[in-house]
Amino acid sequence: MSNSRMTVREIARLAGVSVATVSRVSNGTGQVSEEMRRRVLEAIEKHGYRPDHLGRALAAGRHGALGLVFPGLSGPYFTELIQGFESEGVPSRASVHILCTHLRSDSDDQALEMGRRVDGMAVIGGTISDHALLRLAEIVPVVVVAGEGPGDIASVRAENVASTAALTRHLLVDHDLRDLVFVGNPEGSPDVSERWAGFRQAHHDLGIAPPNEPVATGLQQADGVLAAERLLAGHLPQPGAVVCANDETALGMLVGALGRGLRVPQDLVITGFDDVPTAALVTPALTTVRQPVRELAAEAARLILGAVGQPGSTPTGSLVLPTELVLRSSCGCPASPPTGGTRT
Amino acid sequence: MSNSRMTVREIARLAGVSVATVSRVSNGTGQVSEEMRRRVLEAIEKHGYRPDHLGRALAAGRHGALGLVFPGLSGPYFTELIQGFESEGVPSRASVHILCTHLRSDSDDQALEMGRRVDGMAVIGGTISDHALLRLAEIVPVVVVAGEGPGDIASVRAENVASTAALTRHLLVDHDLRDLVFVGNPEGSPDVSERWAGFRQAHHDLGIAPPNEPVATGLQQADGVLAAERLLAGHLPQPGAVVCANDETALGMLVGALGRGLRVPQDLVITGFDDVPTAALVTPALTTVRQPVRELAAEAARLILGAVGQPGSTPTGSLVLPTELVLRSSCGCPASPPTGGTRT
DNA sequence: TTGAAAGCGATACCAG
DNA sequence: CTGGTATCGCTTTCAA
Numbered sequence: 116m117s118n119s120r121m122t123v124r125e126i127a128r129l130a131g132v133s134v135a136t137v138s139r140v141s142n143g144t145g146q147v148s149e150e151m152r153r154r155v156l157e158a159i160e161k162h163g164y165r166p167d168h169l170g171r172a173l174a175a176g177r178h179g180a181l182g183l184v185f186p187g188l189s190g191p192y193f194t195e196l197i198q199g200f201e202s203e204g205v206p207s208r209a210s211v212h213i214l215c216t217h218l219r220s221d222s223d224d225q226a227l228e229m230g231r232r233v234d235g236m237a238v239i240g241g242t243i244s245d246h247a248l249l250r251l252a253e254i255v256p257v258v259v260v261a262g263e264g265p266g267d268i269a270s271v272r273a274e275n276v277a278s279t280a281a282l283t284r285h286l287l288v289d290h291d292l293r294d295l296v297f298v299g300n301p302e303g304s305p306d307v308s309e310r311w312a313g314f315r316q317a318h319h320d321l322g323i324a325p326p327n328e329p330v331a332t333g334l335q336q337a338d339g340v341l342a343a344e345r346l347l348a349g350h351l352p353q354p355g356a357v358v359c360a361n362d363e364t365a366l367g368m369l370v371g372a373l374g375r376g377l378r379v380p381q382d383l384v385i386t387g388f389d390d391v392p393t394a395a396l397v398t399p400a401l402t403t404v405r406q407p408v409r410e411l412a413a414e415a416a417r418l419i420l421g422a423v424g425q426p427g428s429t430p431t432g433s434l435v436l437p438t439e440l441v442l443r444s445s446c447g448c449p450a451s452p453p454t455g456g457t458r459t
Numbered sequence: 460m461s462n463s464r465m466t467v468r469e470i471a472r473l474a475g476v477s478v479a480t481v482s483r484v485s486n487g488t489g490q491v492s493e494e495m496r497r498r499v500l501e502a503i504e505k506h507g508y509r510p511d512h513l514g515r516a517l518a519a520g521r522h523g524a525l526g527l528v529f530p531g532l533s534g535p536y537f538t539e540l541i542q543g544f545e546s547e548g549v550p551s552r553a554s555v556h557i558l559c560t561h562l563r564s565d566s567d568d569q570a571l572e573m574g575r576r577v578d579g580m581a582v583i584g585g586t587i588s589d590h591a592l593l594r595l596a597e598i599v600p601v602v603v604v605a606g607e608g609p610g611d612i613a614s615v616r617a618e619n620v621a622s623t624a625a626l627t628r629h630l631l632v633d634h635d636l637r638d639l640v641f642v643g644n645p646e647g648s649p650d651v652s653e654r655w656a657g658f659r660q661a662h663h664d665l666g667i668a669p670p671n672e673p674v675a676t677g678l679q680q681a682d683g684v685l686a687a688e689r690l691l692a693g694h695l696p697q698p699g700a701v702v703c704a705n706d707e708t709a710l711g712m713l714v715g716a717l718g719r720g721l722r723v724p725q726d727l728v729i730t731g732f733d734d735v736p737t738a739a740l741v742t743p744a745l746t747t748v749r750q751p752v753r754e755l756a757a758e759a760a761r762l763i764l765g766a767v768g769q770p771g772s773t774p775t776g777s778l779v780l781p782t783e784l785v786l787r788s789s790c791g792c793p794a795s796p797p798t799g800g801t802r803t
Numbered sequence: 804t805t806g807a808a809a810g811c812g813a814t815a816c817c818a819g
Numbered sequence: 820c821t822g823g824t825a826t827c828g829c830t831t832t833c834a835a
Contacts, residue, residue, distance in 0.1 A: 122812055133822040138814055145815090146820060168575045169517045170812025173827050178513065180556070180576075187542055191679075194533035198559055205569075210576060212524070212554050215542050225549075231512045232524075232554055335535075336710075340740035366680075366714070367737065373717040374742025393711065396684035398718025466828055477806040482830055489831095492804060514828025517811050 187215030199412030223247035235419035256422035262305035279313030299360025339367020362387035400443035531559030543756030579763035600766035606649035623657030643704025683711020700728035744787035
């Protein structure tokens, strides 16, 4: 019944009409008499005809697809990102291509190649070179997510500096902690770089001696566990608090600390960033900064989709979404804070 | 310099040759004189021409893309899966489309829609209906990953039953544990269903009273933390060991237990499944079953790619990849076992 | 070796 | 309303 080798021409022949009429019926465009419509619909139904995507795309000059380029790190952050992006594409019937550059050296070329297969792209900050980004923007609408692009390429990101500074200040002032250490690699991504900046800024603003170099590590949970080992096992002076670049690392750090018999927050204060689902559930619950990841991705998709129509109109401007300080017990705050968070 | 609006015709005109020659040069097919080749290459270079993907795909009758359908759960498992799949596609210059059904009701339709945009698809077991799978197989080569398809649709999965049974037996016999509880929802996915079966089988084989109903929960870390609450907070009889459906849940359970002041494995034994990176790093290290997730995805991609050439030749047969029992300390085994694991 | 022309599958303009 | 036909960008016979 459903032969997938059906074409407009075949259906037209079978229904005894022209291809133009078939096209009109299958797209609901133009005016078609009831009689014709019935005949065509019947033939379509009977043979299970579905217009070929390639033919349609070629004629329309659109791929009906969006691209997403990310480094390929695992974890809830990226999954959330993908889903936010993808769900925004659904209404526009745009499918999503993904590309995990995964530290490969030919990432630039691959991204460029993807640029010829989609109508627009979102690129996570720090995954490909600025040069490639610029070239990409000549081909399709591009927006940088969680980072900043060169030139006036649009970007969507979360507020990092002020919120991390607020978090750090909270530790320094409200809990009177000292010797904080930052866990994360500022070189690794724009996000971490900004958080590290906020961390230092808080120290500076309060006239407190600048912190030591960060413990440069990855953003996965395993990296957090490893960092815990490096930080807590040795005979080094124990830190007063550990400010992690994201929740995953913080969670890894928490497991590492707990597994070592340390009490959190009594023996060690730990904070994260993101507010992933697990953060609120662990004991002690993780103090962190909530970031609207899904929104970030959705906003990026919207920006791109909006520019797809007008040729040459790559979106511009940079959008910074607000974040929210979420005080829980891993920093020493009472278990049930009066409010879910403080707007930054 | 690099106008993206270049077409074969333009280049042909500019180089003073025919479109056929341009095509031959840009694809390296056929015989072209050195002189012509030089002229064409020059024009291509000068104007930054790159053949349009749509035109090429339409002419070739191929999309140059593969599809991956998954439920949309977060975590290292799926990321690993995506990357394994994607990296296998790269050599064949096939890009990857993804679709997170995310429990949506129209998943079947969306998957079918995707079927018309790719050359082949991998579908995670349990994400779409058998009916849809069958229809999909009429359109493109399909393989089910981590599950079993209807009819003779190919499938690639890891060995679940025997390995979970071996793990359970280890707990029951070597550690003389009783009152084990299984955490995971057998209805949720084929994988979990098989693991639950292995869990029961071990009890049966040893003539031990069958276990209680499983604690049906999701596969994310947060679900594990929640399960810990449900299981450990009440006044219910405490379980002798918790066999989790995957590492993520187990890790969540571990944090939950540790955060409650329980000692693992002295007060509670916890095991997982997958052997994600974090599993080996936490304290105590997690006893689990190693599963070759990346290989699973790569194998699926290979199967699909192999069938793309021959029309109508959907791959068949089911491949079951071996898993490996990894004994670490969360079950009570000594911290450094002599061997990394035992082949199942 | 090279070029003219016929598709690939669908859309849309322009007459009728 | 309906049908013929040019077009989208590229590949690939088929002759020359």
